[in-house]
Amino acid sequence: MRIVIAEDNALLAQGLTALLEALGNEVLATTEDAESFVAAAVTHRPDVAVVDVRLPPSFTDEGIRAALRAREHVHGLPILVLSQYVEDTYARELLADGTGVGYLLKDRVARVDDFVDALHRVAAGGTALDPDVVRQLLATRGNPLSRLTEREREVLALMAQGYGNSEIADRLVVTERAVHKHVGNIFVKFDLPPEDSGDRRVLAVLTHLGAPQRRSRRPGPEAD
Amino acid sequence: MFVRALALVVLVPVLMYSAVLCLVGLGLLILPLELRLLRRLADGERDRLGRWAAASTPPAGPQARRRLMAVLSDPATGRDLRWAAVMTVAGTALGLIGAALFLFPAAVLVLVGLWWLFPADDPIRLILNVPIDSWGSAVYAGVPQFLLSVLLALVGPPLLARLAASVSRWLLAPSAAAVLAERVSTLDRTRTGAIDAHGNELRRIERDLHDGTQARLVSLAMQLGLAERTLSADPAAVGPLLTRAREGAEEAMAELRDVLRSVYPPILADRGLAGAVSAVVARCPVPATVELGELGQPGGPGGPRGLGDVPAQIEVAVYFAITEALTNVAKHAHAGSVSVTLARAGGTLRAEITDDGRGGAAEGGGTGLRGIRQRIEAVDGVLRVQSPPGGPTVITVECPCGS
Numbered sequence: 001m002r003i004v005i006a007e008d009n010a011l012l013a014q015g016l017t018a019l020l021e022a023l024g025n026e027v028l029a030t031t032e033d034a035e036s037f038v039a040a041a042v043t044h045r046p047d048v049a050v051v052d053v054r055l056p057p058s059f060t061d062e063g064i065r066a067a068l069r070a071r072e073h074v075h076g077l078p079i080l081v082l083s084q085y086v087e088d089t090y091a092r093e094l095l096a097d098g099t100g101v102g103y104l105l106k107d108r109v110a111r112v113d114d115f116v117d118a119l120h121r122v123a124a125g126g127t128a129l130d131p132d133v134v135r136q137l138l139a140t141r142g143n144p145l146s147r148l149t150e151r152e153r154e155v156l157a158l159m160a161q162g163y164g165n166s167e168i169a170d171r172l173v174v175t176e177r178a179v180h181k182h183v184g185n186i187f188v189k190f191d192l193p194p195e196d197s198g199d200r201r202v203l204a205v206l207t208h209l210g211a212p213q214r215r216s217r218r219p220g221p222e223a224d
Numbered sequence: 225m226f227v228r229a230l231a232l233v234v235l236v237p238v239l240m241y242s243a244v245l246c247l248v249g250l251g252l253l254i255l256p257l258e259l260r261l262l263r264r265l266a267d268g269e270r271d272r273l274g275r276w277a278a279a280s281t282p283p284a285g286p287q288a289r290r291r292l293m294a295v296l297s298d299p300a301t302g303r304d305l306r307w308a309a310v311m312t313v314a315g316t317a318l319g320l321i322g323a324a325l326f327l328f329p330a331a332v333l334v335l336v337g338l339w340w341l342f343p344a345d346d347p348i349r350l351i352l353n354v355p356i357d358s359w360g361s362a363v364y365a366g367v368p369q370f371l372l373s374v375l376l377a378l379v380g381p382p383l384l385a386r387l388a389a390s391v392s393r394w395l396l397a398p399s400a401a402a403v404l405a406e407r408v409s410t411l412d413r414t415r416t417g418a419i420d421a422h423g424n425e426l427r428r429i430e431r432d433l434h435d436g437t438q439a440r441l442v443s444l445a446m447q448l449g450l451a452e453r454t455l456s457a458d459p460a461a462v463g464p465l466l467t468r469a470r471e472g473a474e475e476a477m478a479e480l481r482d483v484l485r486s487v488y489p490p491i492l493a494d495r496g497l498a499g500a501v502s503a504v505v506a507r508c509p510v511p512a513t514v515e516l517g518e519l520g521q522p523g524g525p526g527g528p529r530g531l532g533d534v535p536a537q538i539e540v541a542v543y544f545a546i547t548e549a550l551t552n553v554a555k556h557a558h559a560g561s562v563s564v565t566l567a568r569a570g571g572t573l574r575a576e577i578t579d580d581g582r583g584g585a586a587e588g589g590g591t592g593l594r595g596i597r598q599r600i601e602a603v604d605g606v607l608r609v610q611s612p613p614g615g616p617t618v619i620t621v622e623c624p625c626g627s
Contacts, residue, residue, distance in 0.1 A: 060494040089503045107477045
């Protein structure tokens with residue numbers, strides 16, 4: 001794949017470049033701040049961009065905003081955001097912009113196979129969310145979740161990370177038909193219209209769980 | 225009020241007598257008891273004055289000590305005694321005048337009605353020195369006099385009561401210097417607490433990094449060294465060693481993240497207090513709303529985070545207080561909704577967390593309220609918890625943050 005990197009820490013930028021090139025990818029540009037990243041994204045039109053959340057000049061959430069800005073210029077540009085810690089607020093902001101986005105802890109890069117897998121999913125227009133983010137998102141509103149079975153919750157967590165039915169089936173060691181049935185049940189329990197395309201359904205579920213100040217229409221039993 | 229006045233009239237002579245008894249020793253025992261009783265009376269009066277006056281006089285608090293010298297050395301005791309002595313005389317006098325004024329209209333009515341009982345060559349003259357010697361003069365001179373006396377009865381006693389209250393307040397209230405001294409000693413105490421808290425925090429961070437992260441990195445380096453040596457002898461055995469090393473590195477990262485979060489939550493660094501609090505509120509399992517007032521000028525002295533100049537340690541303390549309070553609401557309150565307000569007024573940052581739960585929140589009992597109090601007091605702030613059984617619970621945090 002052709003990749004652009006935005007990472008101001010030289011040590012991490014070198015490490016990431018070495019890792020990606022060792023896996024047969026082409027790193028077109030390594031940028032150190034939001035401004036030059038957006039420019040490089042427009043110039044190179046990469047298959048996927050890897051962006052650090054904290055970038056100069058403000059060292060706050062510059063990376064998230066740069067990612068969204070770049071996608072304004074290059075519509076649907078796949079972007080994988082990496083961060084030293086995850087914050088569900090950022091995940092919501094990225095997901096609100098549509099699909100082809102990912103948000104992972106930097107730690108996950110060490111699990112090379114998982115990292116590459118996530119990178120490919122984002123490049124293909126899917127989503128990749130860190131399990132920690134998903135945990136935060138699912139913990140946000142306890143009530144609708146209390147109506148799910150243990151198995152349905154496992155399926156939901158994997159679905160939210162961006163996995164498709166076949167991958168979920170592999171991970172949980174069940175048939176794809178069983179996964180399909182669980183997904184159907186989750187949508188019914190959440191009062192959501194059935195969605196089969198992988199990415200739209202992730203958005204539907206996360207929007208449902210993450211919409212602040214909105215309650216499920218059928219309040220579940222109070223979670224203590 | 226009347227009970228207090230009566231008690232005072234009784235207590236003052238008793239106090240004088242006991243003071244004389246000190247010469248034979250007996251007074252040493254009973255005087256502190258009497259002074260404690262006097263303090264209760266005086267504080268009752270302070271409380272009353274505080275209730276219906278703009279300038280409040282805070283109660284001095286019950287006399288805690290038992291030894292005579294200790295009781296006498298309390299500056300409020302002197303004020304209690306001064307008040308008791310003056311008010312026994314002045315209060316009684318003012319009270320009598322007030323009562324007389326109150327009864328005046330009735331007296332006028334009776335006297336005017338009974339003018340014919342007075343001898344003709346010395347007719348009754350009331351306020352205006354107009355002789356009343358016939359029913360006619362009783363009407364044209366008596367009616368205005370009666371009205372005047374009613375006016376006096378209506379206006380006089382409240383005025384006198386207000387006069388008595390101001391005398392009382394002047395006698396009971398601590399002087400400006402005493403108030404200032406009290407404030408200084410409070411500041412002294414909180415400052416010592418803040419310095420201690422800061423020291424404990426530094427020690428905790430050092431220990432966490434030393435025992436956790438540093439130890440993990442050392443062990444990681446050892447595992448990598450071992451893998452390096454194994455590579456030439458037994459390449460197949462290197463895989464598991466590397467896997468273990470990577471897992472160790474991941475654990476070190478997770479641990480370091482926790483330490484950093486406890487030092488200064490990254491969301492605060494990224495989005496400032498307002499953004500961080502909004503994120504916490506959005507994550508609360510109980511439906512929560514947030515209202516952010518004026519916190520500072522975006523792009524002002526606080527830079528792009530738009531918080532004016534709230535010091536970092538106050539940001540952290542308030543952020544943790546709100547986080548912890550919301551956790552409490554989710555865990556214990558059985559609330560249907562919770563609202564958070566955060567605003568800055570002049571040099572004070574104020575946060576309020578209100579839930580409609582069952583109330584009865586108490587410190588201790590694993591509610592985390594004590595932890596909040598320690599954090600807030602360490603930055604010289606104030607925490608107030610109002611949580612009657614049946615709710616609602618209101619937790620107020622106020623921190624000084626420079627103006």
